[in-house]
Amino acid sequence: MTSEQLAWKIRRHGIEMTHLSGGSHIGAVLSVADIVAVLYTEVLRVVPQEPDWPDRDRFILSKGHAGAAVYAALAERGFFPVEELKTHYQNGSKLSGHVSHHLPGVDFSTGSLGHGLSAGAGMALTARQNGRPYRTFVVLGDGECNEGSVWEAAQFAAYFQLDNLVAVVDHNQMQSLDRCDKTLSSVPLADTWRGFGWNVLEADGNDHDSLRAAFAAVPKNAKPTVLVAKTVKGKGISFMEMDILWHYRFPHEGWEYDCAVRELWEKRPAGVEDPYTPRGIPSPALPDEKADIGHDHTLSATYHPTWRLPEEKA
Numbered sequence: 318m319t320s321e322q323l324a325w326k327i328r329r330h331g332i333e334m335t336h337l338s339g340g341s342h343i344g345a346v347l348s349v350a351d352i353v354a355v356l357y358t359e360v361l362r363v364v365p366q367e368p369d370w371p372d373r374d375r376f377i378l379s380k381g382h383a384g385a386a387v388y389a390a391l392a393e394r395g396f397f398p399v400e401e402l403k404t405h406y407q408n409g410s411k412l413s414g415h416v417s418h419h420l421p422g423v424d425f426s427t428g429s430l431g432h433g434l435s436a437g438a439g440m441a442l443t444a445r446q447n448g449r450p451y452r453t454f455v456v457l458g459d460g461e462c463n464e465g466s467v468w469e470a471a472q473f474a475a476y477f478q479l480d481n482l483v484a485v486v487d488h489n490q491m492q493s494l495d496r497c498d499k500t501l502s503s504v505p506l507a508d509t510w511r512g513f514g515w516n517v518l519e520a521d522g523n524d525h526d527s528l529r530a531a532f533a534a535v536p537k538n539a540k541p542t543v544l545v546a547k548t549v550k551g552k553g554i555s556f557m558e559m560d561i562l563w564h565y566r567f568p569h570e571g572w573e574y575d576c577a578v579r580e581l582w583e584k585r586p587a588g589v590e591d592p593y594t595p596r597g598i599p600s601p602a603l604p605d606e607k608a609d610i611g612h613d614h615t616l617s618a619t620y621h622p623t624w625r626l627p628e629e630k631a
């Protein structure tokens with residue numbers, strides 16, 4: 318399977334899983350789909366039949382709320398049956414809303430933001446101490462980078478010269494309720510990581526060639542590497558792109574689900590079958606004038622009503 322095909326499948330499964338369960342975070346899944354797809358097709362050395370292979374590359378989705386993306390990638394790579402994806406977020410399912418290590422292929426449970434890089438740095442240090450060849454990859458959100466623990470881990474990894482550790486920041490400039498720069502400080506991510514002693518690569522995180530080139534350029538120079546990947550939250554479904562509503566809202570029955578599926582179906586890469594709606598949705602429900610599209614759904618004004626960005630004050 319090509320990375321483009323896997324990315325499409327991640328998006329399609331993500332829509333179905335959140336639709337069926339009423340689960341959140343589809344915007345975050347669509348944002349990270351290309352990063353996860355390139356990693357799982359071209360970068361990570363993993364063996365689906367032997368998920369605990371000691372020399373497998375480690376992977377941690379530190380922004381664990383986008384777990385559906387990893388579940389879809391693992392199922393498509395053959396770690397567990399694709400059918401099981403439908404149990405996402407259901408009582409008794411192994412596919413909890415946030416990433417769970419109870420699934421084959423998952424190295425670390427996440428969901429409480431800010432912890433994945435610390436765990437990943439520990440795995441990378443262990444590999445070095447034991448003379449093992451595997452690498453550790455950790456995907457973080459840009460909002461997650463507000464967590465102080467990320468920077469403790471960043472110092473640790475630089476200090477121990479963990480050049481077998483690669484972090485990727487899904488830099489979509491949004492978090493759960495608003496844009497990052499309207500939530501807390503918006504540090505220039507590349508400069509900040511560089512200041513912490515890391516190699517910094519930059520890429521378009523929704524462009525597979527750009528991602529491929531970046532992963533191929535990770536140096537081996539006694540420094541950990543971060544890839545700051547510019548992405549679009551909600552990427553691939555026009556009415557979800559950069560609308561904070563879709564951090565928590567799921568595609569409801571009716572035009573939301575129909576239009577999302579139709580858009581994806583029309584853009585499916587050659588050789589990909591839609592597992593849920595093989596012929597697409599021939600007569601989709603369409604939004605009417607009451608549909609909640611393109612409105613400002615940001616919330617920061619409600620919790621700091623008098624605060625303004627410098628350019629807004631001018």
Ligand SMILES: Cc1ncc(C[n+]2csc(CCOP(=O)(O)OP(=O)(O)O)c2C)c(N)n1
Pocket residue numbers: 344345348380382428429430431457458459460461462487489491492493550564
């Ligand atoms: C420690 C912690 N605080 C708050 C949350 C609630 N929460 C879930 S997702 C999210 C926003 C994350 O934004 P970002 O890291 O930018 O990820 P994105 O969805 O934009 O990819 C927040 C605050 C959490 N999961 N963990």
Ligand SMILES: [Mg+2]
Pocket residue numbers: 458459460461487488489490491492
């Ligand atoms: Mg973000």
